Amino acid sequence: MSHHEYRFTAGPWNIHSGADPFGPPVRQEIPFADKIKRLHEIGYHGVQFHDDDIVEAEADWTTAERTAREVKKLLEEHGLVAEFVAPRLWEDPRTIDGAVTSNDPDCRRYALDRSKRCLDLARVIGTNKIVLWPAREGTYLREAKDAKLAVERMTEYINALLDHDPECLILGEMKPNEPMDQAYFPTVGHFIGLAYRTKDPDRVGALIESAHAILAGLDPSDEMGYALAHGKLWGVHLNDQNGLKFDEDKSFGSVDLRRAFNQVRILDENEYGTNGEMVGFDVKALRTQKDEVCYRHLENSRRTFLRLLEVVRSVDAGRLERLRAERDYEALDQYILDKLMGIE
Ligand code: 3MF
Ligand code: MG
Numbered sequence: 461m462s463h464h465e466y467r468f469t470a471g472p473w474n475i476h477s478g479a480d481p482f483g484p485p486v487r488q489e490i491p492f493a494d495k496i497k498r499l500h501e502i503g504y505h506g507v508q509f510h511d512d513d514i515v516e517a518e519a520d521w522t523t524a525e526r527t528a529r530e531v532k533k534l535l536e537e538h539g540l541v542a543e544f545v546a547p548r549l550w551e552d553p554r555t556i557d558g559a560v561t562s563n564d565p566d567c568r569r570y571a572l573d574r575s576k577r578c579l580d581l582a583r584v585i586g587t588n589k590i591v592l593w594p595a596r597e598g599t600y601l602r603e604a605k606d607a608k609l610a611v612e613r614m615t616e617y618i619n620a621l622l623d624h625d626p627e628c629l630i631l632g633e634m635k636p637n638e639p640m641d642q643a644y645f646p647t648v649g650h651f652i653g654l655a656y657r658t659k660d661p662d663r664v665g666a667l668i669e670s671a672h673a674i675l676a677g678l679d680p681s682d683e684m685g686y687a688l689a690h691g692k693l694w695g696v697h698l699n700d701q702n703g704l705k706f707d708e709d710k711s712f713g714s715v716d717l718r719r720a721f722n723q724v725r726i727l728d729e730n731e732y733g734t735n736g737e738m739v740g741f742d743v744k745a746l747r748t749q750k751d752e753v754c755y756r757h758l759e760n761s762r763r764t765f766l767r768l769l770e771v772v773r774s775v776d777a778g779r780l781e782r783l784r785a786e787r788d789y790e791a792l793d794q795y796i797l798d799k800l801m802g803i804e
Contacts, residue, residue: 463773466733468762469506469543469740470499472513475755478747487751493534500538502759506738507540510548511578514585517552524577528584535585542585543738544631544667544695547571547578550595550639558596560617561610561644568613572620579625588625591667591695593633598640610644611654618658630664631695635672638707647676648683652690667695669742670723671709674701681722688730696732697742698723698761709744712761713768717800724768725775739765771799 475495477485496507511517515527535541549559549571557563559571575590582590597614599605618630632655636646645651648666655664666687673680687693700710700720713720726732733739741761745754775796783792798804 464731464734466765466769467505467738468503468765469508469738470504470758471508471510471740471742473510474741474743474745474758475499476745478745478749480747483747486747487745487749487754490754492531496534496538496540498755499758500540502755503762504758505540506543507535508543508591508740509545509585511545511574511581512548514545514581517548517574521577521580524581525584528581532585542582542587543740544587544589544591545578545582545585546591546593546633547575549574550593555596558594558598558605560594561597561605561613563605568617572617575617575621576624579621579628582628583625588627589629589631589694590621591631591633593635594643594645595635596640597645598637598643600641602642607644611657614645614654615657618654618664622658622660622663628663629694631667632664633667633669633672633695633697635669635707636676638675647673647678648687652687652692655692665690665692665694667697667740668693669697669699670712670719671699671701671707671742672697674719675704675707677704679722680719681726684723684726688726688732693730693732694737695740696723696727696737697740698765699741699743709742711743711757711764712741713764714760717768718796720764721768721771721796721800724765725772728769728772775799 472492472495475490477487477489479485514531515524549555554567554570562568578590621630632651634645634648634651636643648668651666655661658664668680668683668687670680673683684693698712700712700715701708702715741758743757743761745757795804
């Protein structure tokens with residue numbers, strides 16, 4: 461097994477002032493430059509972006525390009541890189557009924573133009589990866605849109621992006637619900653199926669978020685295994701989730717340590733990271749957290765990952781194989797629990 465180093469990333473939205481749908485901000489807004497500096501100090505290597513985390517969506521291209529260069533310079537000053545840029549296609553009024561699957565052609569055109577611009581921005585900031593979280597590509601009620609047409613529209617949209625930048629990689633980040641009642645591409649399997657229908661399947665892959673898999677009733681490490689088998693796991697959003705409710709973005713491992721252990725295990729066994737992939741966290745600070753300790757969730761998630769990595773690498777592979785061969789899964793179960801309790 462490889463013993464390569466991991467590189468960690470987070471988005472600026474992971475350092476936030478704590479507003480939720482029921483209450484206002486509870487912490488100071490932190491300037492972007494301070495976030496970058498601090499991420500570096502706590503052991504992070506890269507930053508994930510939405511297009512409008514870099515420059516406002518309505519800025520003209522000259523301004524956008526200049527601003528993206530400045531942000532890149534700021535990253536470089538702290539030894540950081542951009543992991544990906546994601547078009548934020550869920551806040552503009554034109555994406556109210558979906559960006560790619562909207563029934564309105566003008567709205568679909570807006571989404572495509574904005575996504576092409578996002579690819580251009582990604583290049584300026586130094587990455588060829590864009591992440592698509594199809595937030596509103598679904599319905600609140602079945603009759604509102606055509607489910608078959610939605611797949612065709614998504615395929616055309618991705619083809620247009622592949623054409624726009626022949627070097628880009630497109631990573632789908634699937635989630636089964638929220639904000640929609642039902643998403644058209646609820647799991648990584650749905651998106652990878654679609655990837656093979658595009659004009660260049662080798663450039664269409666996935667980013668798997670732990671909480672999104674859990675919300676679909678699936679195990680994140682099995683979802684990762686599926687994408688890895690296709691050679692398409694190009695990003696992760698590690699976090700945790702306590703049951704089927706709103707997307708909680710809890711610190712990695714904070715709900716189910718064994719589930720986190722298995723994500724680290726499958727990533728490490730498959731040498732995730734050796735092709736430049738990074739370990740992204742999509743975690744939110746608890747609203748109760750005070751200003752001075754508002755990076756704790758990011759420090760904790762990284763620490764838990766690295767600690768679990770030690771546990772994973774200390775598993776006796778021979779013993780595991782033997783227990784598998786003997787089909788003594790009760791003994792295997794206890795072996796893993798003892799490992800997690802630090803007994804073995
Ligand atoms: C929503 C998410 C998103 C994506 C982000 C990058 C706002 O559940 O996980 O966070 O991660 O848009 O694609
Ligand atoms: Mg995410």
